[in-house]
Amino acid sequence: MAEKPQKWRVVALRRLSDAQLAALSQVAEVTYFEDLNSSNQADFLLALSKAHALIGGKLELDEAMLEQAPQLQVVATISVGYDHLPLHALNQRGILVCNTPDVLTETTADTAFALIMAVQRRLVELANLVREGDWRAHIGIEHFGIDVHGKTLGIVGAGRIGAAIAKRGALGFGMPILYTSASSKPELEQRLGAQRRTLDELLAEADIVCLCVPYNTDTHHFIDADALARMKPTAALVNVARGKVVDESALIDALRYSKIRAAGLDVFAQEPLSADSPLSTMHNVVATPHIGSATHETRTAMAQLAVDNLLSVLTGHGSRNGVNEDTCQRVANAAKET
Structure with a gap:
């Protein structure tokens, strides 16, 4: 991962409660999108271009979007699976991915x-x-x-x-x-x-x-x-x-x-x-319409774990539930040597 910025900027997308957003706001400048649609897509991309971290459910990332997010360091997905993310591209950029196992x-x-x-x-x-x-x-x-x-x-x-x-x-x-x-x-x-x-x-x-x-x-x-x-x-x-x-x-x-x-x-x-x-x-x-974890209790717990994962990174306590930590460390070490 890159060096810690003076002020973290976080883009949050879907499923976060007021309390969870408030917790993130204690350590970062947070831009929240309750949903994405044609009317706010440009605003989302602008916020992402300045962001150091992205958190949310149903994250819609691709390599073209990553090209527009040069400062991105952490992606905290509210899911146990992460096959919806371009992991190879994230690894190449040394971007940490955290997921939410166990709670679902x-x-x-x-x-x-x-x-x-x-x-x-x-x-x-x-x-x-x-x-x-x-x-x-x-x-x-x-x-x-x-x-x-x-x-x-x-x-x-x-x-x-x-x-x-x-x-x-x-x-x-x-x-x-x-x-x-x-x-x-x-x-x-x-x-x-x-x-x-x-x-x-x-x-x-x-x-x-x-x-x-x-x-x-x-x-x-x-x-x-x-x-x-x-x-x-x-x-x-x-x-x-x-x-x-x-x-x-x-x-x-x-x-x-x-x-x-x-x-x-x-x-x-x-x-x-x-x-x-x-x-x-x-x-x-x-x-059924992909309802495996779709209960009030579990989705709340998943969102909280994603917030806790991100807060742990932002406050310097290391990653929790990082799925590509070794790759990110290798990228960081290579950058120091060049």
Whole structure:
């Protein structure tokens, strides 16, 4: 990072409370944009051109914008994922990125399990039957769902969120747990009886496959037509990771032709989901608008953590939850040597 300025200038975007803005204003000059639109885009870019730090949710940064922000040193995103940021360009400029892990783990796991329950018991489909006035007789076999308890739950990516989903399945519903991970998870194995599998093995064995991996070049479309073909035709896919880890065209095909039974999706390749996407109307899909962490409590906690991350940097106490600290240090050291 560059040297500390005499007066920090911060651009804040979305989701910050008056108290959080006041805390930042104690140590910096803060310009706040509650939202971005065509009427204030020019003002935002002007403020960014003078800013040392940027904080907010749904940060819309690209390399062209970074070219116009020569003094930028810190980006504090109100999210655990940071694939929406041009990390390579930020690294080249020695700009620190901080995220908000942990505080959304349990809430996102709740969302994943809500999707599991919904796809197994066909809750949305059958609730709509009642809503539309089509419940005219006792429910017959054509509307039966599938039990959740006792089914094998496959967790693809057993990090914090994956582990929290596994806990709910094993302890709450007696579900055998399979997981994939770059390393073994002794705590999950000892506490929950979880068993580590290769991806191919997990796809073949699990009744419900839950995706919890980060999005990067290695996971782009790693659930493709071949992966879906390895799943049981009675299995369901649940995705609370990122939309682009799944090849949506292949998923639509698999759902349409009963190669898999159902899908619960909170994330999509393009968001908002296009109204003409088959995923929005398929009876065997439960689609939610990226609500994994969308509760009052969790979004407030995420914003507070992002503020705390930024305040720690601005007050000279070092970074908290920095995702590219090593790169930033190398850039800073190289600059000193030139």
